[in-house]
Amino acid sequence: MAEYIGAIDQGTTSTRFIIFNRAGRIVASRQKEHRQIYPQPGWVEHDPIEIWQNTAELILAALRAAALQPQDLAGIGITNQRETTLLWDRETGKPLHNAVVWQDTRTDQLCRRLAEKGGQDRFRAKTGLPLATYFSGPKVRWLMENDIDAAAALREGRALFGTIDSWILWNLTGGIHATDISNASRTLLMNLESLAWDADILKEIGIPTEILPKICSSSEIFGLTRRDGFLKAEIPVAGILGDQQAALVGQSCFAVGEAKNTYGTGCFLLLNTGREIVRSQNGLLTTVAYRFGQEPASYALEGSIAITGALVQWVRDNLGLIEKSADIEALARSVEDNGGICFVPAFAGLFAPHWRSDARGVLVGLTGYINRGHIARAVLEATAFQTREIGEAMNKDSGIDLKSLKVDGGMVVNELLMQFQADMLNVPVIRPTVTETTALGAAYAAGLATGFWRNTEELRAHWQEDKRWLPQMKEELRQQQYRMWQKAVQRSLGWAE
Numbered sequence: 428m429a430e431y432i433g434a435i436d437q438g439t440t441s442t443r444f445i446i447f448n449r450a451g452r453i454v455a456s457r458q459k460e461h462r463q464i465y466p467q468p469g470w471v472e473h474d475p476i477e478i479w480q481n482t483a484e485l486i487l488a489a490l491r492a493a494a495l496q497p498q499d500l501a502g503i504g505i506t507n508q509r510e511t512t513l514l515w516d517r518e519t520g521k522p523l524h525n526a527v528v529w530q531d532t533r534t535d536q537l538c539r540r541l542a543e544k545g546g547q548d549r550f551r552a553k554t555g556l557p558l559a560t561y562f563s564g565p566k567v568r569w570l571m572e573n574d575i576d577a578a579a580a581l582r583e584g585r586a587l588f589g590t591i592d593s594w595i596l597w598n599l600t601g602g603i604h605a606t607d608i609s610n611a612s613r614t615l616l617m618n619l620e621s622l623a624w625d626a627d628i629l630k631e632i633g634i635p636t637e638i639l640p641k642i643c644s645s646s647e648i649f650g651l652t653r654r655d656g657f658l659k660a661e662i663p664v665a666g667i668l669g670d671q672q673a674a675l676v677g678q679s680c681f682a683v684g685e686a687k688n689t690y691g692t693g694c695f696l697l698l699n700t701g702r703e704i705v706r707s708q709n710g711l712l713t714t715v716a717y718r719f720g721q722e723p724a725s726y727a728l729e730g731s732i733a734i735t736g737a738l739v740q741w742v743r744d745n746l747g748l749i750e751k752s753a754d755i756e757a758l759a760r761s762v763e764d765n766g767g768i769c770f771v772p773a774f775a776g777l778f779a780p781h782w783r784s785d786a787r788g789v790l791v792g793l794t795g796y797i798n799r800g801h802i803a804r805a806v807l808e809a810t811a812f813q814t815r816e817i818g819e820a821m822n823k824d825s826g827i828d829l830k831s832l833k834v835d836g837g838m839v840v841n842e843l844l845m846q847f848q849a850d851m852l853n854v855p856v857i858r859p860t861v862t863e864t865t866a867l868g869a870a871y872a873a874g875l876a877t878g879f880w881r882n883t884e885e886l887r888a889h890w891q892e893d894k895r896w897l898p899q900m901k902e903e904l905r906q907q908q909y910r911m912w913q914k915a916v917q918r919s920l921g922w923a924e
């Protein structure tokens with residue numbers, strides 16, 4: 428009997444394959460970065476062939492590292508960067524263009540055009556989302572209008588659309604075209620109540636139904652890996668979750684009011700609202716959290732922040748202030764505070780709760796006193812300030828006070844940031860033993876579908892606390908720092924024409 432579950436974690440900057448045992452502990456893990464392609468200002472692309480080749484290479488490498496055969500896996504789960512959009516040829520299986528990444532802002536004018544009739548929130552009642560460059564639907568329409576190969580394939584009935592989970596599933600299984608409801612809920616095309624593609628919205632945006640993947644639950648057997656493929660075995664692909672919903676599952680946030688924040692390229696704070704669809708009045712997204720098999724769907728409120736870990740990478744790669752991302756903590760600790768500066772990383776506008784595509788990054792409060800350490804500190808603090816904005820909006824929408832925050836993602840090893848986060852939120856911040864919660868959530872979804880794990884109570888029993896940070900900052904200083912942040916945000920607005 429297979430004693431392990433595998434999880435593909437296809438993220439914005441890299442892909443991982445992680446093998447977990449029955450206790451939810453990591454047995455083997457392999458990771459590889461892929462290129463970030465910037466054809467024009469505001470455009471961000473990935474090579475889908477590179478992503479697929481990396482995925483296959485990593486699965487084999489992790490199996491070798493654990494001295495396992497493919498048959499030792501009871502199933503494979505997929506989690507992915509969510510809104511990143513791809514069209515491919517159903518006949519050849521080849522991409523029609525580079526994948527258009529969630530951060531990409533090329534659909535700005537298209538979104539403005541769509542908002543002329545009914546405003547930015549014209550589809551929010553059905554989808555839980557504002558009209559924004561973030562989401563997949565407008566990206567598909569842009570490709571239909573602007574990409575020659577995509578337009579030709581659409582005319583000839585050869586084009587298929589999918590987010591990256593669908594692309595990987597298609598390649599793993601040899602042609603199954605499907606997605607799960609958590610990813611579908613991020614397209615601006617799915618109705619939250621019916622959990623189906625919305626015919627009226629498809630007509631308004633101008634997207635043909637026949638190119639869309641089948642919407643499935645997050646935990647079911649989507650298909651088997653190809654026996655004639657690189658694994659030479661038929662392994663159930665049994666779970667798909669968008670990366671942030673996967674982290675919610677991996678953190679065992681199954682009860683109403685439980686929340687997690689993932690600190691990766693961006694930051695994503697999700698609050699489980701159970702079977703209730705909570706409509707945000709404060710700039711948050713209403714989204715599907717997960718659906719296991721035929722159980723009713725669970726929903727969440729989400730605050731999406733575009734640039735957090737990506738800001739650290741920018742300081743490393745574009746400014747050369749540090750050699751590797753981990754160096755930023757030591758540099759930030761070289762000073763006692765931020766020296767009076769604030770960094771708003773609105774490189775491609777601001778996401779929740781502002782939704783301002785005209786915002787751009789600002790570094791304010793500069794004096795001759797400021798050095799590299801102050802900049803490093805302001806970079807880290809920007810993540811905590813943005814998270815507080817989201818937390819306040821969630822409280823207004825849900826009426827639920829955040830009692831604590833479970834955290835995960837690459838940045839949670841930064842203890843200076845975690846302490847400042849606890850100070851800004853004024854609640855405990857808790858890091859679990861297994862911080863690869865995104866991959867773990869995908870593994871859990873696959874494990875539930877294959878009977879590897881019995882139920883969510885068994886999954887909850889696996890969760891263990893590694894460390895918690897308690898608020899230490901005096902209230903007066905907390906509010907003073909946050910007022911400075913709010914003032915800096917105002918300076919960032921209206922810069923882009």
